[in-house]
Amino acid sequence: MSVVGIDVGFQNCYIAVARSGGIETVANEYSDRCTPACVSLASKNRMIGNAAKSQVITNFKNTVHGFKKFHGRAFDDPLVQVEKPKLPYSLHKLTNGNAGIKVRYLDEDKVFTVEQITGMLLTKLKETSESALKKPVVDCVISVPSFFTDAERRSMLDATQIAGLNCLRLINDTTAVALAYGIYKQDLPTPEERPRNVVFVDMGHSSFQVSITAFHKGKLKVLATAFDPYLGGRNFDEALVDYFCEEFKGKYKLNVRDNPRALLRLYQECEKLKKLMSANSSDLPLNIECFMNDIDVSSRMNRGQFEDMCAQYLMRVELPVKSCLRFVTELSRDDIYAVEIVGGATRIPAVKERITKFFCKDISTTLNADEAVARGCALQCAILSPAFKVREFSITDVVPFPITLRWKSPTDDECEVFSKNHAAPFSKVITFHKKEPFDLEAFYSTPQDLPYPDQSIGRFSVQNVVPQPDGDSSKVKVKVRVNVHGIFSVSSASLIEKQKGEGEDMQIDSEPMVQNESRAEDQVTFTFIKVIQVDQDGQSQGDQQNEDNSSSSKEGASGDKQDPAAGESKPKVKVKSIDLPIVANNIRQLDSDVLNNFVEYERQMIIQDKQVKELNDAKNAVEEYVYDLRDKLCGMYEKFITEEDSNRLTLMLENTENWLYEDGEDQPKQVYEEKLDALKRLGQPIQDRHREHEDRPRAFEELGKKLQLYIKFVDSYKQKDERYLHLSAEEISTVEKCVSESMAWMNSKMNAQSKLALTQDPIVKVAEIIGKIQELEDVCKPVINRPKPTVDDTPEVNDQSSGAHNGPTTKQGAEGKGRCKGRPADKTWHERDGGGLRSVAEKLTLQPSLRLPSLTI
Numbered sequence: 001m002s003v004v005g006i007d008v009g010f011q012n013c014y015i016a017v018a019r020s021g022g023i024e025t026v027a028n029e030y031s032d033r034c035t036p037a038c039v040s041l042a043s044k045n046r047m048i049g050n051a052a053k054s055q056v057i058t059n060f061k062n063t064v065h066g067f068k069k070f071h072g073r074a075f076d077d078p079l080v081q082v083e084k085p086k087l088p089y090s091l092h093k094l095t096n097g098n099a100g101i102k103v104r105y106l107d108e109d110k111v112f113t114v115e116q117i118t119g120m121l122l123t124k125l126k127e128t129s130e131s132a133l134k135k136p137v138v139d140c141v142i143s144v145p146s147f148f149t150d151a152e153r154r155s156m157l158d159a160t161q162i163a164g165l166n167c168l169r170l171i172n173d174t175t176a177v178a179l180a181y182g183i184y185k186q187d188l189p190t191p192e193e194r195p196r197n198v199v200f201v202d203m204g205h206s207s208f209q210v211s212i213t214a215f216h217k218g219k220l221k222v223l224a225t226a227f228d229p230y231l232g233g234r235n236f237d238e239a240l241v242d243y244f245c246e247e248f249k250g251k252y253k254l255n256v257r258d259n260p261r262a263l264l265r266l267y268q269e270c271e272k273l274k275k276l277m278s279a280n281s282s283d284l285p286l287n288i289e290c291f292m293n294d295i296d297v298s299s300r301m302n303r304g305q306f307e308d309m310c311a312q313y314l315m316r317v318e319l320p321v322k323s324c325l326r327f328v329t330e331l332s333r334d335d336i337y338a339v340e341i342v343g344g345a346t347r348i349p350a351v352k353e354r355i356t357k358f359f360c361k362d363i364s365t366t367l368n369a370d371e372a373v374a375r376g377c378a379l380q381c382a383i384l385s386p387a388f389k390v391r392e393f394s395i396t397d398v399v400p401f402p403i404t405l406r407w408k409s410p411t412d413d414e415c416e417v418f419s420k421n422h423a424a425p426f427s428k429v430i431t432f433h434k435k436e437p438f439d440l441e442a443f444y445s446t447p448q449d450l451p452y453p454d455q456s457i458g459r460f461s462v463q464n465v466v467p468q469p470d471g472d473s474s475k476v477k478v479k480v481r482v483n484v485h486g487i488f489s490v491s492s493a494s495l496i497e498k499q500k501g502e503g504e505d506m507q508i509d510s511e512p513m514v515q516n517e518s519r520a521e522d523q524v525t526f527t528f529i530k531v532i533q534v535d536q537d538g539q540s541q542g543d544q545q546n547e548d549n550s551s552s553s554k555e556g557a558s559g560d561k562q563d564p565a566a567g568e569s570k571p572k573v574k575v576k577s578i579d580l581p582i583v584a585n586n587i588r589q590l591d592s593d594v595l596n597n598f599v600e601y602e603r604q605m606i607i608q609d610k611q612v613k614e615l616n617d618a619k620n621a622v623e624e625y626v627y628d629l630r631d632k633l634c635g636m637y638e639k640f641i642t643e644e645d646s647n648r649l650t651l652m653l654e655n656t657e658n659w660l661y662e663d664g665e666d667q668p669k670q671v672y673e674e675k676l677d678a679l680k681r682l683g684q685p686i687q688d689r690h691r692e693h694e695d696r697p698r699a700f701e702e703l704g705k706k707l708q709l710y711i712k713f714v715d716s717y718k719q720k721d722e723r724y725l726h727l728s729a730e731e732i733s734t735v736e737k738c739v740s741e742s743m744a745w746m747n748s749k750m751n752a753q754s755k756l757a758l759t760q761d762p763i764v765k766v767a768e769i770i771g772k773i774q775e776l777e778d779v780c781k782p783v784i785n786r787p788k789p790t791v792d793d794t795p796e797v798n799d800q801s802s803g804a805h806n807g808p809t810t811k812q813g814a815e816g817k818g819r820c821k822g823r824p825a826d827k828t829w830h831e832r833d834g835g836g837l838r839s840v841a842e843k844l845t846l847q848p849s850l851r852l853p854s855l856t857i
Contacts, residue, residue, distance in 0.1 A: 001387035004129045004140040005176075005377025006122070008156075010068045010206040010232070013037050013049075013121065014371050015129050016378035018388060023378045025371045026132035034370065035128065038065045039120045041105040045612035046605060048124035056268075060088040060260055062103040069206065070114045071159075072151030072588045075099040077452050088260045098588060106608075115155055115590065116598055119162030123606065126163055139166050141381040143373045144486075146172040146209050147227045147400055149450065150457045151588040153487050158590050162598045168384045170485040174200045174211035175397050176376030177342050178220050181367060183379055183393050188217045195221070196337045201321070201355055201363075202373075203345040206232040208317070210324045212331065219394040223331070224421045226324035227400075228316055229451040233274070233345035235313045240270035240301070243309060244286065247299055254292045262292045277303045278347050307350045317354045327421055339363045342372045397424045399482055402445035403457065405430075407438055416445055417480055418488070427481035427491070433473040437465045440478070442488055458586035460490040465580065468498060476580070493580040611669075618672035623660055625676060626653050629683045639758045640689040649682050685761065692762045696753070699769035703746055706773055710739045710780045723788075731783045738779040742772060 003018035013035045016025050025033045030050045038052035040063040047055060055063045066087070073080055075093035084091050092102040092111045100111040122142075129137045142165075144156055153170055160167040171179075177200050182188065189196055195214035202209045208231040212223045244266060245256045256262050269288055276284050283302045291297045307314065325331065339359050345351060346369060356363050368375070380395070382388045399422040406414035417428055432438070442457040444450055468474050475496040482488050590598075629637075630653045633646055641649070656664075656675060664671070714736050717724045724732075749764040756763060 001385055002129070002133055002135060002137045002139060003378060003382045003385050003388055004133075004137050005374050005379070005381050006125055006129075006140055006142045007173075007176075007371075007374035007377060008068065008118070008121070008125075008142060008144075009037060009204060010066060010234075011037055011204075012370075013125055014374035015125055015132075016371065016374040017129060017133055018378055018382045018385075019133065023375050023382075025368075025374060026129060028128045029131070035125060036065070037068065037121055038063060039067075039117055040064070041103045041110070043104075043107050045609045046105075046120060048120055049128075056088075057261055057264055060264055062089065062105070064089055064101055064103065064117055066206075067101065067114055067117050070099045070101075071118070071155040072149065072153075073099055073114075073452060074454065074588070077454070079452055088264060096588075113590075113598070115159045115162060116602070118156065118159035119598065119602055120605070122159060122163035122165060123602065126165060138164070139168055139381065139385065141169045141171055141176075141377040141384070142167050143173050143176050143377050144170050145207055145227070145229070146174055146211065146225045147207070147229050147451055148486070149401070149444070149452075150487050150586070151454075153485055154586060154589055157485065157487075158595055158598075161595060162602050164599070164602075167485075169380060170487075171377060171380055172209075172211075172222075172225070172397060172486070173202055173204075173373050174209050174213075174225060175220075175222055175395065176373045176380065177202060177340070177367065178211065178213040178215075178222065178376070179379050179393070179395060180372050180376035181340060182213075182215045182220050183391065185215070188215050191216050197223070197331060197335050198337055199321075199324075199339045199359070201339065201341045201346065202343040203317075203341075203351060204232050204343040205234050205345065206230075208232060208320060208345075210320045212324055212328055212336075218392050219396070221396040221423075222398045222421075224324050224327040225398055225400055226320040226327070228320050231313060231316050233271075233348075236274055236306075236310050236345070236348065237267060237270050239310050239313070240274060240306070241266055243301075244270065244299060248291075248297055251299075252292075252295055252297055254295065254297070256292065259292055265291065273301060274306070274348075277301065277306050278349060303349070310350070314350050314354060317351055318358050321355065321358055333359055333361075336361070340367055341365060342367055342369045344370060397486065398422060399424050399426075399486070401449055403482075403488055404443055404445045405480070406441045406443070407432075418482060420446070420449075422482075424482045424486060425484050427479055429477055429479045432476045432478060434462075434465050434476050435467040435473050437461065437463045440490060442480075442490075454587065456587050457488055458584060458589070460585070461583040462490075462493045463581045463583060465495060490582055490584065493582055495578045495580055497576040497578060615669045615672070618669045618676070619660070619664075619667075622656065622664075622672050622676050622679070625679055625683070626657050626660075629653060629679070633686075637686050637690055640693070641686050642759050645682075645759075649686075652679065652682065689758065689761065692765055693758065695766045696762070696764070696769070699766045699773075700746065700750060703742070703769055703773050703776070706776055707739055707743055707746070710735060710776070710784070713780075713784050714739065726788045727783060727786065735780045735783050738776060742776050745772060 005016045005023075007014040007016075014025055014033065015035070016023050027033050028035050028049060032050060035049040036053040038049065038056065040047040040052035040055040040059055042055075042059065042062065046052075052063055052065075056065065066083075069083065070080060070091075074097045075091065076097070077099070080091065080099050090102040092100040094100040094111070094113065098113065100113055101117055102109065102111045104110070126137050126140075129140075140160070142156065142160060144153060148156070148170075156170060157167055178198070181198065181200070193216075195216055197212060197214050200211050200213060206229075208228040209225065210227065211225040214221045214223055241263070248254045248256055254262075256266060265288060269286055273284060273286055281303045283300050285298060285300055287296070287298045289296050325333070336359060339355060339361065341352065341355065341363050346355075352363060379390070382390045383393060399418045399420065402416055402420045402422075403418040404414050404416045406412060415430075417430070418424075418426070438461075440460045440462065442460065444455040444457065447453060447455040462476065462478060465474060465476055476493060477496065478493045479491050480488070481491050630650065633641065633650060638646075656679065659675075664675070713724070714732060717727065717732050749769075752763045
């Protein structure tokens with residue numbers, strides 16, 4: 001099972017995997033650990049990542065980047081309309097109102113959803129991780145900004161399905177960073193001690209996030225989060241672009257914004273300049289050749305000017321930090337143990353300075369600013385994976401926005417079920433008294449805090465609700481939850497049906513307690529009868545699985561507590577729990593049929609990309625062979641081909657080269673393979689003659705050495721050498737005959753080969769010489785290596801010695817009687833015995849282990 005964590009950023013992506021007992025960030029085919037979040041569509045295939053980034057200028061209308069902000073958003077969303085003029089590609093309104101991306105693909109105008117574009121990017125990241133791990137990748141953990149709403153999170157999950165990934169968890173960026181920070185700490189306080197409070201500040205390319213996290217040994221608890229979804233590194237890039245656009249307009253009379261290519265080049269250069277100014281305070285140049293209308297432009301900028309220009313953005317840095325600290329009222333700045341910063345934009349000195357000034361302490365940079373999120377995702381995936389053993393580490397996240405439920409009644413009632421920064425994942429059971437089916441509308445309570453104005457989450461219809469047999473309202477228990485992905489849902493509903501019995505006390509199920517995997521002390525039950533009542537109770541219902549099971553249909557289950565509303569004189573009742581169907585209508589949710597079509601279309605595009613790659617590889621193979629063979633014909637192959645054949649082959653190579661750039665520019669794969677085969681029919685014999693000429697002397701030399709060895713062996717035998725007296729004359733005769741025949745074969749082949757020109761095919765090939773060597777070895781080696789027969793004189797066993805089976809008990813026994821004749825003196829009985837202690841010990845040591853992979857952090 002693979003363990004993969006993916007940080008899908010606005011501008012760049014990172015992949016971390018678990019292997020070799022640790023977490024490491026993997027590189028792509030360009031040996032780059034960073035993969036640009038770009039997708040370029042062309043007439044035949046797609047280019048994703050680094051290849052797509054190279055198309056940003058040349059194919060700007062069909063190269064999609066910066067699309068992460070469009071997840072779960074309508075086309076009419078104000079943010080989409082603000083971003084639309086800045087984009088080099090076109091946005092399109094889909095039938096469901098979402099924002100789509102219009103490009104030209106396979107020579108046709110296509111409109112892709114944001115989920116499809118992100119699915120393409122995830123497909124590329126999946127291929128990269130599979131290449132690194134050398135095995136299929138399915139399960140993963142993916143990061144999302146902490147301010148992502150339900151619609152955005154569901155959109156991201158749909159994208160993972162399109163890419164064929166199983167997302168075990170969508171984890172918030174700052175939570176992933178906190179996990180990467182805390183799981184390695186060996187000195188965290190115990191649960192009885194005060195927690196270690198750490199602030200994590202993450203400023204990426206497009207957003208700014210802050211979280212305060214409390215650490216104990218083996219767990220982390222996010223106390224609060226705050227964010228500015230519209231503040232990031234690109235704001236500083238835009239400030240530079242605006243400045244230079246105005247300067248070039250006055251200095252060179254160039255209207256840069258009218259030329260998309262020039263504007264994209266300026267963005268790239270301004271981003272480079274921003275990074276240089278973070279490391280240098282001196283004046284730095286900006287030079288762009290052939291910028292517009294064949295005009296070269298140049299300018300200068302220093303860090304002081306840059307900070308003055310970006311003062312409005314720098315002022316916004318402190319607001320989320322203040323908001324986050326203000327929410328945790330019991331904390332002061334003195335209670336903060338450390339302030340960790342990650343994200344590319346935190347490298348801007350002015351940003352660091354403002355964070356340092358606010359907390360009155362030096363900031364920490366112990367984490368990798370770019371890769372910390374991906375590493376945290378991989379650690380979370382390892383924790384969730386049954387195939388890896390990781391130190392226990394629990395995570396409690398928070399709900400970023402308060403969530404309210406509204407339902408129809410004589411007067412529309414509503415209740416806030418999850419407050420801001422409420423613990424997550426978390427489940428609550430709400431009891432309604434209804435006679436008919438009813439709808440629950442979920443929405444965010446504070447639209448002013450949302451990244452976009454649409455505060456609706458979805459509508460959930462609880463069906464099949466009927467009154468009690470006596471006409472009273474039925475008790476309906478509805479479980480709402482925020483799951484591990486941070487997505488709100490009405491997960492189940494059940495109708496409690498009372499049935500009268502004889503001689504029984506009236507009992508009903510005790511009110512279901514709120515189940516939270518992390519915070520048992522916050523369990524609350526909401527009961528709605530006529531007015532909302534909040535009942536505090538400290539009982540726990542066990543783990544989430546038990547709670548889910550308790551909501552299934554059951555009959556005859558009676559509680560252990562007496563209903564306080566029931567009098568002692570009332571008849572006893574039994575309780576029957578019936579599961580109720582729930583129809584969910586989430587905002588911006590893709591239909592299952594549409595999603596399945598997207599999955600199938602992604603597979604078709606993958607096949608198309610593979611076919612185009614194979615076609616290009618076949619074409620490149622022809623081109624490579626032409627250039628390689630033509631160069632060698634004038635070099636190392638010159639002596640191995642006649643002048644006539646050389647001229648004919650050279651002409652053929654030139655014709656093939658011309659064909660490649662004319663009629664052969666766009667041909668089927670089979671045509672290129674046929675061209676290559678035709679060239680190899682003429683070129684391969686030349687290559688073979690060259691190779692044989694180079695390798696033949698070494699092969700004959702090796703054969704000669706073997707012959708000399710066995711000739712000396714025969715001579716030694718004839719001279720009565722003691723080492724070979726045990727061999728028979730027939731064996732020596734066989735060796736002598738084989739050596740003689742091999743010598744004659746070698747001499748004849750060498751003489752015949754020496755008479756041939758280099759342009760002729762060889763008489764003998766290296767493979768034949770190697771075969772002759774092997775034949776010689778098969779005959780001679782067994783004879784020359786046959787050992788002398790030995791006589792093992794077993795010493796007489798002393799009847800008085802009781803250690804026959806337990807080994808010698810005295811030094812004399814160990815060195816004398818216990819030793820066989822002809823054996824070394826240091827060999828004891830258990831070393832000679834094949835089934836003795838040594839063999840047993842070796843078997844135990846070398847026994848393969850069936851342990852699971854260990855990832856102990």
